Amino acid sequence: MLILFYVLFGISLVYMAATEKFKRYIQIYTLQGILLFGMAIIELNKFTLLNLLFILAETIIFKSVIVPYLLRKILERTGINNVHKRSLQGNFTVLLMLVILGISLVLAHILSIPSVDEVYLVIAYFTLFTGLLLISARKLLFGHLIGFLIIENAVFLFSIAIGNEFPLLVNAGILLDIFIAVLIMSLFLTRIGHKLGGFEVDTLSKLKD
Amino acid sequence: MVALILIIITSLITSGLIVRMKSIFSGRKGPGIFQPIKNTWVLLRKGIVYSLTSGSITRLAPAVIAASVLIAALMVPVAGFQPLISFNGDFVLFAYLFALSRFMMIIAAFDSGSSFEGMGASREALYGMLIEPALFVLIAGLVIFTGNYSISSIFTLPGKENYAIIFGLIISYIIGNITLIENSRVPVDDPKTHLELTMIHEVMVLDTSGFNLALIQITAYLKFAVFGSLISSTLIPVFLRLILFFAVQVLFGAAIGFIESFRSRFKMNRNQQYILTVTLISMLLFVVILFTKNIF
Numbered sequence: 001m002l003i004l005f006y007v008l009f010g011i012s013l014v015y016m017a018a019t020e021k022f023k024r025y026i027q028i029y030t031l032q033g034i035l036l037f038g039m040a041i042i043e044l045n046k047f048t049l050l051n052l053l054f055i056l057a058e059t060i061i062f063k064s065v066i067v068p069y070l071l072r073k074i075l076e077r078t079g080i081n082n083v084h085k086r087s088l089q090g091n092f093t094v095l096l097m098l099v100i101l102g103i104s105l106v107l108a109h110i111l112s113i114p115s116v117d118e119v120y121l122v123i124a125y126f127t128l129f130t131g132l133l134l135i136s137a138r139k140l141l142f143g144h145l146i147g148f149l150i151i152e153n154a155v156f157l158f159s160i161a162i163g164n165e166f167p168l169l170v171n172a173g174i175l176l177d178i179f180i181a182v183l184i185m186s187l188f189l190t191r192i193g194h195k196l197g198g199f200e201v202d203t204l205s206k207l208k209d
Numbered sequence: 210m211v212a213l214i215l216i217i218i219t220s221l222i223t224s225g226l227i228v229r230m231k232s233i234f235s236g237r238k239g240p241g242i243f244q245p246i247k248n249t250w251v252l253l254r255k256g257i258v259y260s261l262t263s264g265s266i267t268r269l270a271p272a273v274i275a276a277s278v279l280i281a282a283l284m285v286p287v288a289g290f291q292p293l294i295s296f297n298g299d300f301v302l303f304a305y306l307f308a309l310s311r312f313m314m315i316i317a318a319f320d321s322g323s324s325f326e327g328m329g330a331s332r333e334a335l336y337g338m339l340i341e342p343a344l345f346v347l348i349a350g351l352v353i354f355t356g357n358y359s360i361s362s363i364f365t366l367p368g369k370e371n372y373a374i375i376f377g378l379i380i381s382y383i384i385g386n387i388t389l390i391e392n393s394r395v396p397v398d399d400p401k402t403h404l405e406l407t408m409i410h411e412v413m414v415l416d417t418s419g420f421n422l423a424l425i426q427i428t429a430y431l432k433f434a435v436f437g438s439l440i441s442s443t444l445i446p447v448f449l450r451l452i453l454f455f456a457v458q459v460l461f462g463a464a465i466g467f468i469e470s471f472r473s474r475f476k477m478n479r480n481q482q483y484i485l486t487v488t489l490i491s492m493l494l495f496v497v498i499l500f501t502k503n504i505f
Contacts, residue, residue: 003497004375010493011379018486090482097489105496109505119500 005039006123009157013130016150017097018090020083025146026071033063036156043160058156058175067149067179070186071142077190080142088137096137100129120161128154145185152178212287215454219287220427220434221246223462230466245426252423260416262322270317271421274310278428278435281306286361287438288454289447297358300348304341307391310428311337318413325405329412332477336397336409336484340390343488347383350495353502364442372501377443379494384443385464386487388436392429395469397480407477437461 009032016028037059044051075081088096104125112118131150134143155174225242232239259267283293284303311333318330351363354376366373366380390397393410405412414425441450441457475483499505 001375003372003501007375007379007494007497010497011490014486014489014493018482090479091485094482094485094489098485098492101489101492101496105505118505119497122496122500 002039002042005035005042006119009035009039009123010126013127013150014094014097016146017093017130017133020087020090022071022075022081022083022142022146025143026068026075029071029146029149030064030068032153033059033067036063036153036160039157040160054172058171062175062179063149063153067182070182071145074142074145074186074189078142080140083138083140083143087139087143093133093137096133097130100133101126104129116161120157124154124157124161127151127157141185141189145182148178148181210293212285212290212292213283215287215290216282216285216431216434216438219437219455219458220430223433223437223458223465224430226459226462227466227469230463231470234467234470245430249423249426249430252426253420255419255423257419257421260321260323263416264320266313266320267317267416270313270320271417271424273313274317275424275428275431277306277310277313278431281310282431282435284360285435285438286364286442288441289450292361295359295361300352300358300360300363303360304344304348307344308337308341314413314425317417321416323416325408325412326415328406329409332409332480333393333413336390336480339481339484339488340387343383343484343491344387346488346491346495347380350491350498351380353495353504354498364439365447366443376494376498379490380443381440383487383491383494384436384440385461388433389465389468390484390487391436392432394465396472396475396483399474402474433462433465434458 012028012032012035016025019025019028037055040055040059044055104122107125108118108121112121128151131147131154133147134150135147138144138147152174156171159171222242224245225240228240228245229242280294281303284295284299286292315330315334315337318326318333348363351366352358355363355366357363366377389395394400398409398411399407400411402408402411405415414422417425437458438454440461441454444457445453496505
């Protein structure tokens with residue numbers, strides 16, 4: 001069953017890199033939250049009630065409900081639907097994903113730890129680099145936001161790979177960071193974005209006191 | 210021999226089933242399941258008209274195209290019955306028979322001297338080049354997973370190993386996408402389009418008529434049957450194969466009809482991205498297979 005989650009998570013990343021519609025990003029991100037919950041439940045065989053509640057909150061509630069809701073609100077208010085025309089074209093993004101898969105495979109092999117399942121590391125590196133690719137390939141702030149969220153998913157995957165040794169507090173800290181980032185960006189996009197005259201990353205350089 | 214008979218029966222119904230499903234979903238009465246076959250039968254009895262600019266390749270190509278796909282069909286296991294042709298490494302021949310069929314189609318289009326057909330041929334060559342790695346990577350993964358080297362064995366997944374059903378589902382998804390691309394169906398191409406500039410496969414056979422056109426259509430029917438059989442081999446357990454074979458074929462045809470009814474075709478420049486995505490998913494599956502077999 002776990003292998004199905006690995007592959008589905010990988011496929012979701014492929015489609016995330018390929019799609020150019022922000023609505024699809026949100027749908028895929030929601031699905032990833034559910035997949036991560038499934039992975040965590042299967043993989044972590046010894047967890048306390050507190051752990052279970054935290055995983056449930058982090059995956060289903062945070063990743064599949066709250067963040068998608070906030071992202072949808074951003075899309076509704078800003079009216080942006082597609083990635084910027086100057087963004088890297090889908091063909092090249094998918095080709096780069098092929099390279100990323102190769103790099104993830106090599107990195108996971110070089111940096112493998114005996115107690116950690118290597119396939120987890122491959123998927124985690126693949127997720128991390130996909131997030132970085134989205135941040136560097138997309139011109140609109142919304143794309144960057146999705147990139148950060150994907151990187152957070154990579155951190156979550158690393159935490160599952162390490163298992164019960166990953167401190168709960170560190171995970172909670174990262175989660176809080178990302179949540180604040182989503183809130184600040186949603187505030188920026190919905191309140192200040194229109195005044196600034198666009199939602200491109202370049203416009204941030206025009207910000208003054 | 211039973212495998213061949215089943216392939217022929219399947220090829221007779223799949224195409225009609227797609228048309229039937231499209232009619233149902235669009236609320237039309239539509240033609241019957243056997244209408245495409247009846248149309249092909251009419252074409253088989255018609256004479257052939259060649260354009261003045263065409264040469265010997267145009268005359269030769271339809272027969273080579275049909276023959277190559279027919280030979281490929283003889284290598285496919287159907288409903289648990291062994292194929293007529295089977296040997297170690299036959300998957301390479303299988304892939305290259307499809308490539309030969311595509312190559313002949315492309316050079317026949319160039320041979321006709323029509324610039325429209327040349328345009329379609331160039332698109333077909335690009336898509337063929339992009340989808341071939343997906344098929345080869347998929348087969349390489351299956352060879353590693355099953356430890357066999359023949360198509361009749363590598364596509365026999367269920368019951369053999371752990372993860373067989375999961376891999377079977379993902380492989381079916383990949384083969385389904387390869388079918389749409391190989392047969393030039395929605396979302397890559399639209400067989401019903403009337404605008405030459407947006408055509409891929411149809412524009413390549415604009416100058417093909419009568420018996421030759423019938424051969425091209427039969428090739429398309431056979432391709433559906435071949436890929437449908439591969440999907441049923443990967444999905445159904447051995448003891449249920451004969452019973453569920455036709456059910457899978459009907460579902461396969463219905464799924465394509467469903468996709469064609471509810472999905473619009475891509476813009477031409479999005480097709481490469483779609484095909485590369487299928488290749489990437491195939492690569493991903495390959496990597497996971499490497500790990501499950503402890504090779505990496």
